Each structure stands twice: as C-alpha cells, then as structure tokens.
Amino acid sequence: MFLKNTWYVACTPDEIDAKPLGRTVCGEKIVFYRGAEGKVAALEDFCPHRGAPLSLGQVCEGQLVCGYHGLVMGCDGKTVAMPMQRVGGFPKIRSFPVVERHGFIWVWPGDAGQADAATIPDLHWANNPEWAYGGGLYHIACDYRLMIDNLMDLTHETYVHAGSIGQKEIDETPVTTRTEGDTVVTSRFMENVMAPPFWRANLRGNHLRDDVPVDRWQVCRFTPPSHIMIEVGVAHAGKGGYHAEPKDKVYSIVVDFLTPETETSMWYFWGMARNFNVKDTNLTAQIREGQAKVFSEDTAVLEAQQRNLLQWPSRRLLMLNIDAGGVQSRRILDRLVAQEQQQQPAGVAHPVQVA
Amino acid sequence: MFLKNTWYVACTPDEIDAKPLGRTVCGEKIVFYRGAEGKVAALEDFCPHRGAPLSLGQVCEGQLVCGYHGLVMGCDGKTVAMPMQRVGGFPKIRSFPVVERHGFIWVWPGDAGQADAATIPDLHWANNPEWAYGGGLYHIACDYRLMIDNLMDLTHETYVHAGSIGQKEIDETPVTTRTEGDTVVTSRFMENVMAPPFWRANLRGNHLRDDVPVDRWQVCRFTPPSHIMIEVGVAHAGKGGYHAEPKDKVYSIVVDFLTPETETSMWYFWGMARNFNVKDTNLTAQIREGQAKVFSEDTAVLEAQQRNLLQWPSRRLLMLNIDAGGVQSRRILDRLVAQEQQQQPAGVAHPVQVA
C-alpha cells in the first residue's frame, strides 16, 4: 500500500558516483546512474536484449552500457547502439522521472506524465551554510507505515532508546496532534527536565552546560508520501524553550525519508540537520554515530513487530491518543492512494510493451 | 500433528532468569518470564497496543513491560497500566498455564481450563541428592515424531553413533516392545559384550574397570505427548546386569523432552540423570559434552530425513520389528489427538478476541 505518483528519495549521490546502482522502489526494479554531464537517470533494471540487470553494467562516455553484451542504453529507455547491430526496432524500456536535489536523488515510480519536480519538498536547511547535515541508510524488513507510526509517536524513546534520548518525562507529557491539509504535526513540550545523554552531548557540542535543567521539545511533521521531519531540541530552562535565543539552546531537525521497497520492506534514509557549531565535522560524525545506534534499535523492534503482524494478520491494533500522529498520517495516505487508484482503475499503465 | 491439551517442556529456568524469552510451542508464539516473586508466567507474545513482541520488553517490579511503548502487562493477559492511558478497555491477550517443576518450565499450549499441574510427569531423580543431572537444548528442523522413532529404536546407535555409544551387538540383539496403557516400553539386553567408548569412560568415572566384559541394557519408555526416558547402563558381566549391585554397574537415565515448535521443527531438551559419583561436577560436564556430540549426530540425520520425506510426501515407510516402539507411540498419539479434536470440533477456541 503506497503512493506511486509522488517523489521518494531513491539514494544519495555518493551511491551512484562510481557505478550504477540497482534498487527496488515501490516494487519497481530500477537502475540509477549518472549519464551525460553527470545528470542522474533512472531506468528499468532490465536490458531489452537478454534481460540482464543494467545495473551490472557501467557508464561509458555518459551512457549506460550493459555488462553482458554491450548494448548502449539511452537515459530515455531507447537503445542507442549495440556493436554490429541495428537497434532501431529494439523495444524501449521504461524510464523514471528522477531529480538530484537537496543532496538526495528523488525518483517518481508512477506515471511519468504527472511528475513535476516543483513538488519535491523544499528542505530549507539543505545547501544552507548555516546548517550541517549527516545521515545514513538502513534497509528494514517492515511495512514503511510501521516506521511512520514509530516516528509520529516518540513515546517509544523512553523504552526503545532508554540509554540515549529516552527519558521518563516523555511518557508523562501529553502530545498534541493536528492535521493541516495533508500535513500532520505531533508536538510534545517538556519543561524543566534533565537532558538525557544524547542531548547532554549536544549541549557540550554547542559549549553549553549540560548539568542544568532544560526545556525539551519534539515537533514531528509528516508530509506525504512518507517524509517526516522532526524538530528536536533543548534550551536551558526558563530561556524561552523552543523560542529561546540560539545561544541558549541546541536545536536540530531529524530527517526521515521512508521509501517503500516492497509491501513489507523499506529503505530508511535518516539523518540530522543542525544549525549550531556547523563547521565541527567531528561533531557531525559523532551525532551520526549516535543516530545510527538509536535507529538500529528501532529497526530491531519494527522487524519483530512486522513478523508478529504477519503471524496474526486479522488482529486489530489499538489507536490511543499517542498513536494519533500515525493514525492521521495513514488516513491521509489511504485517501491519496484511493484517489490515485480511481485515476488509473486498470493499474499503473506500463508505457512500454516489449514485443 | 500434536496434542495441545498437555504439558510440554518450554524452557529451562536459566533461560528466563535474566530477561523474557520468546519461544514458539505447538505453533503458539509465547513469551515466558518471571513475574512477581519470580513466579513463571506465559503469555501470547503480542502486545495488544501495536503488536510488538512482548519478549522484547523487560520485567520491572515483577511485571512485564512492553519494550516499545511501556504497556504494563499482567500475567493473566490483562493490561495493568500504560503511561497516561486508561487501560480498562484494552483487549486481553491469551495466557498459558505454566509451571516450574523438576528443573524445567512446563507449558500447556491448549485449553487452559483443562490444565492440571498434577499431570506433569513425576521425575523421581529431579531434586534428589542421590542423582546428578546435566543437559542441553537443540533446535531441530524435523517433525518431533521422527525423534520419537529415533529414541524408541536405538538400533541406530550402531550406525549414527559408531564412535561413542554404538556397537555391533546392538544390531544383533532383538528388542522387546510392549504397551502399557499410554506408555510404550522398548527393551534390549546385551550380555557379555565389551563396552563402547562412552560407557568405558563412565565405568572409569565410577572407579570400575573398563577392560572387562559387561552386560548392557537399554529400556526406552515413551509417555505422551513426547517424553522419553531411557534407562541405560552397563554392569560387569555376570553380576546381575540391570539388577546388579550399585558397586558393579554404572546406570543412568537419558532424559528426552520433545517439544513441537511447528509441524516440521522441534525443541529437543536432552540430558542425563545418573546416580553414581553424583558430586563429581567434572564428570557431569564430561557426560554432557559427550551427549551433546552424540545428539548432534542425530540432528544431522533427522533433518536430512525430514527433507527427504517432504520431497517424497506420498511414500510409505517400512515398519519393522525394530520400529515397533515408534509405531506404537505414534498410535497412542493418533488416538489422543483424535480424542482431543472430537472434544473441540471447531478447533481450539481462542479465549480472547481483540476488538
């Protein structure tokens, strides 16, 4: 259950710099590569000659060359050349709209005719020298919607991440969830608490005392199809909290792009954008390492949860107030998927037929 | 094909001392843990909130706390508490009758209303200072009935365990099989033979000469659902064999609790209880190590046999006189399973419906 007429993060630029990358997005097996002048391209990962994955090939002079028999494929899915062959009648393969922007490669796995690069989300912190970013990628064997639930309800930090970002006060502080169009926002504000280890380290990373009470906030923002940006931070208590002066707080955006691979597996692009001490690359590495550990804890829980749900497929889950963020996000997805399916009642038309 | 209204060994106490244990028994995914005052509890391994396995959680002040969002589960399957929530209307999960006795945790995977702890088998050697016990656990990818066949016909020792407990005379000595109610007993008595390596080591372990002929016996006793106790021993020849004085023999009980996991996999709790030289913990360790090696040889054969039976599902196997122990044990199981199914024609009623 996923939207196809939308932009997903497919990979990061470094994944295609040296050679083509084969990756499945929303059930579509795609090869991503840098074509002429380094421009990113995305095609079905299937050579029209004998069916070998094009991702095993290499890019020569800006064109993708099949690693089996040397068929030269154009970024539009039309065969350009093949040694000793006339290729005019070769069947076209599908090409996917793909854009490099904000430090990510974005792909549109659905109807190419509807793709509009203007609808790629604007990431204000990307390409902004006042911000630093670090992140990573996990493959997780779960429905991406379990990760939406996870990120839109941070209550779990107390239990899953007890040693890093969890603290008892998360549990004890109510959340507020509101829906604005297709966006869902879940907020929690804690006042006058002691910071947990991850945040104490960040306070020190911004040259602030870590042994005094803080105000802490979490503002999770879901936008379709499955992008979740979480504003997180702590300020020395009584300095204005979320609105405190930069000198009194540390503040970041947890960046989560969830890309379905299949119905029960996903790619998790995670990271953190911060606007304090941005030149400190050691701090970037340290935050990244901390996040990697925290998110691997989620991975273990979500994969076990997915196995349980497959074992008991008919059981209904509870939807408590803390689950409102996930519940409302899924409602938006349900509505958008229904709209998409009404538009194309016979399924996504496949633009190419191989004779 | 297994009985559900009966007691199986689920685990050993050490497996749940530090943290909850998730284990599937007879197709039921169960979490085992120590609740209040260390009392063992068994529940469906499914948190009613979002379906995470409760076995990922931990026990706090005698109660099982879900590792995802902190739901506190009671040992009766009713939610006790959850931060910031009213839990009265939460659906109950299934609890399983469970008892700690004789050094094992016993679970009843069927209808809880029929569970009676008095029917847990009496192990006379357990908790008896005149006996010592050591054992282990193997997971085996085979129908547990293949292991019943294996243990109720020790002819295979000559071939599978040629280097430890096998000897040619096993083959050459007829077995006697008799059924007493629901119990099957298969016996073999060998007279005036040389002991094989495992028994020579045990003779030395009891300060007896190992280079003289012995009388050797094997008395395999099956009781439902799948418990097999095997009296084994050797006595110096001519001293009375099975009935010889303790000073002239070494005698043990091979302990085998077979617990179905699925139709084609099982948990094998194996061990040996002995009443000689019981204070010698080095001897206990040495016997355990020897058994571990011997039973790993069975594992390889049984898993290969299972794969063959799945490949040729319609082939009938031979039932020779040496197979009588297994054949008669399976007949008892067939009868008891048929009885159980007549009692509950619509399948095991599930006591809990999750709304």
Place this chain on the structure above:
Amino acid sequence: MFLKNTWYVACTPDEIDAKPLGRTVCGEKIVFYRGAEGKVAALEDFCPHRGAPLSLGQVCEGQLVCGYHGLVMGCDGKTVAMPMQRVGGFPKIRSFPVVERHGFIWVWPGDAGQADAATIPDLHWANNPEWAYGGGLYHIACDYRLMIDNLMDLTHETYVHAGSIGQKEIDETPVTTRTEGDTVVTSRFMENVMAPPFWRANLRGNHLRDDVPVDRWQVCRFTPPSHIMIEVGVAHAGKGGYHAEPKDKVYSIVVDFLTPETETSMWYFWGMARNFNVKDTNLTAQIREGQAKVFSEDTAVLEAQQRNLLQWPSRRLLMLNIDAGGVQSRRILDRLVAQEQQQQPAGVAHPVQVA
C-alpha cells in the same frame, strides 16, 4: 525444461572416491557411490526403511550401507540385507544408469530401458597423453539454458571478461552459426589482433612471443542435451590461423558440461583441454585458476539475469544474430523434449511403487 532420456555429467570421480555423494540431477535426488570393485552406482537417495538419505551412509565391502539403521542396499535398488531382518519384501528403489568414462561420471536420469552407453559423447582428448586437462565445478542458480546462450555467444567476453579474455575485436567480428543435425556450431575468426592477457599468458606457456599480433578463433559446438565444446586459440598472425602449425599457436578446448539440477539451478562442469606443453602441471594449475575466475564472472551475471527473468516472466527477449547459437540450440532442445514427452505422455513412469 530438460531432456531426461540422455546422459549428463553427474560428478567427477574424486567426488565419490571417499564417500557417497548426494546430488540432484534433473529434479532427481540421487546418491552416487563406488560399489563392488569400484564400479560406480546411482540410486534414489532414499532408504526404503525410514526415508533417510542413503548418501549419509557409507560403502562397506562394496555395498552401500544406510547410515541410520544399517540397511544394506544393492546397486540395483534391491535391499541386500539388514541386521535381524528378512528383506525379501522390501520395496525396491529406483536405480539410474551410470557410467564412468572420460574422467567423468555420467548419469541417465530418465527411462533406464532406453539408456545406451554408446551414446555418451566421445571426448577425443580424454585419456590421450598428448592432451592435458584441468577443470572445476560451479553450482549456479539459473536455468541451464541461460548458460547455453552464454557459451554459444562469446560476444559477452568483451564485457564480462574485459580483464582476461575479452577484447574489443570480438565485438567487431561477425559470427557464423550453422546447424548440422542436432549440433550447432558458432564460429568467429579474428585476424591480426593483439592477444588479451589470458592468451598472452598461454603464448608464454608455450614459449611463444606474446607481443606480436595474432589470429584468434572461437568455434563453439553445442550437442544435446547441454554439452558445449569450444575450440579456442591464437596463432602468430599470418601463420595459418586455426590451421597453423603447432609450433606457431596455442590451442585449447573449453569444456562445458551443463547439468540441470532444477528448473532454475544447474551444475556447471567447466574445464580446459590443451595439447601444448601438456606435462607442465604448473601451467595446468595456472590455466585452471584463470578459468575459475573467468567463469565466476559469468555466474554473477547469469544469476542476476535469472532473477530478472523471474521478476518479469512474460517479457520476450531479443534474438539477434549473435544469439543465433543459443536460439538454434534451444530449438533442438524444444524438439527433442517434445519427442520425449510424446513417447511418455503420462510422464516418466516410476518403476518402483513403495508399498
């Protein structure tokens, strides 16, 4: 899709010298072993007693003894003996025609009544002291027909084996394909080219200069069911090419026996027979090592191609002139399989019924 009434290479002699070998050929699970006087035998890998694989057993005094309970099996599939048992009524298991010849063990997985050892291909280089041979075995997760395609079109060398035997001129030189009865021959002759690394090493191995232009040839010969012999070589340019004097060339036969395991997996017996410098065992080892590396490159491509074809089962592939060798070989197979199925419309009769 494979022929069953034909000879396949099942294994090499060394694989059965020490103990029985279990191997699946054309979907048949078979045990191969050396029986009386070292004569090879092949039986269903299923003990008629309890279904254990006979390949877990051992050969005692020329007879296969089951490793579970000591059943002694004859090479005709009839039980010879079992301790304490009368075996006259034991069901027979299937035996397969099997022949050791030319350094390989050949099996006939179909109707034994039609097997004729005279139809095993004649390998003129085997057992000929003027030739040396070295080879190996790979298991590959692909339909064996993908390997037929691969070997009957060496265009792929330019791309898959760029660092060893590939060179641009392969691509640029047309191939000729002809069918002679059930044999398909695809030839390519390149003139006045520089030898690639693998062939330069072979030139040196035959004490010939490696820095001068050569004429190079590839003559691929398919015979059913899936044997492909490829004459390959280089001669110093202008010395007669394929027909040059032995002193001016290096010449080998690439030996490829493809044995289906299942519809989507195969055993690949590969090797090289050469008639230069045949006493040099270091050279044999060096060539073998080079081939092993080259053929592992094919393995990676073919397994990825197989996964793609399973993902897109309805797509038709292109059949270009370079593919003619594979296409014509498949046509012969299609015809022979159709003939075989007409002979036995109800499937291969199973000669043994287990009571």
